[in-house]
Amino acid sequence: MQAPMEIPRVAGGREINSVVIGEEQLAERIAALGNEIAEYYGSGELVLLGLLKGSFVFLADLVRKIPRPFQVDFLMAASYGSGTKSSGDVRLLYEPETELEGKHVLLIEDIVDSGNTLSRVIHLLEQRKPRSLEICTLLHKRMANALTREPRFVGFDAPAAFLVGYGLDHAEDFRHLPFIASIED
Ligand code: IMP
Ligand code: MG
Numbered sequence: 510m511q512a513p514m515e516i517p518r519v520a521g522g523r524e525i526n527s528v529v530i531g532e533e534q535l536a537e538r539i540a541a542l543g544n545e546i547a548e549y550y551g552s553g554e555l556v557l558l559g560l561l562k563g564s565f566v567f568l569a570d571l572v573r574k575i576p577r578p579f580q581v582d583f584l585m586a587a588s589y590g591s592g593t594k595s596s597g598d599v600r601l602l603y604e605p606e607t608e609l610e611g612k613h614v615l616l617i618e619d620i621v622d623s624g625n626t627l628s629r630v631i632h633l634l635e636q637r638k639p640r641s642l643e644i645c646t647l648l649h650k651r652m653a654n655a656l657t658r659e660p661r662f663v664g665f666d667a668p669a670a671f672l673v674g675y676g677l678d679h680a681e682d683f684r685h686l687p688f689i690a691s692i693e694d
Contacts, residue, residue: 521680526692542645543573558584561603562676568581599629618646623652624656631644648689649664671691673690
């Protein structure tokens with residue numbers, strides 16, 4: 510038998526504190542989300558748009574839990590520097606090539622903090638005339654005052670701490686952790 514994988518708890522001089530959401534809890538909630546999403550969308554073409562990089566792990570698990578046909582594409586925005594504070598500056602580095610006009614578009618986000626990134630991205634996607642445009646976020650800190658549109662699907666309410674793992678990074682470290690943990694700020 511294979512020995513269980515040792516998970517490194519230190520990177521870039523930071524150490525993770527406590528596990529905030531464990532692997533089983535993530536898997537359970539994501540399976541339920543998949544069903545919620547399939548039930549919400551009746552007929553019509555659906556495109557899931559993963560907001561890179563943070564959503565890549567969540568999206569990979571979520572797509573396998575939505576029992577209806579859909580397409581997948583990505584877009585990339587950068588709002589944070591290398592630290593734990595938002596710069597308020599959002600840049601689009603990659604835009605989806607998939608035709609969005611007339612399709613249901615579901616934007617997949619890892620975490621909503623200030624809502625700055627989402628508001629900017631939503632504005633840009635609206636110009637591509639989707640049939641509908643909704644947000645699914647794994648985590649919601651419930652402190653956003655810059656949000657122009659509330660996420661339709663939320664995995665978990667998140668504490669105000671800085672979180673890493675399951676796609677979320679601190680200075681590009683910790684994305685690979687199979688759970689969500691907090692780190693000291
Ligand atoms: P917002 O624009 O302030 O809502 O920030 C959104 C983006 O910042 C998210 O997509 C994440 O990439 C990043 N972010 C916000 N909070 C955290 C956190 O606690 N840990 C890691 N990344 C975060
Ligand atoms: Mg990030």
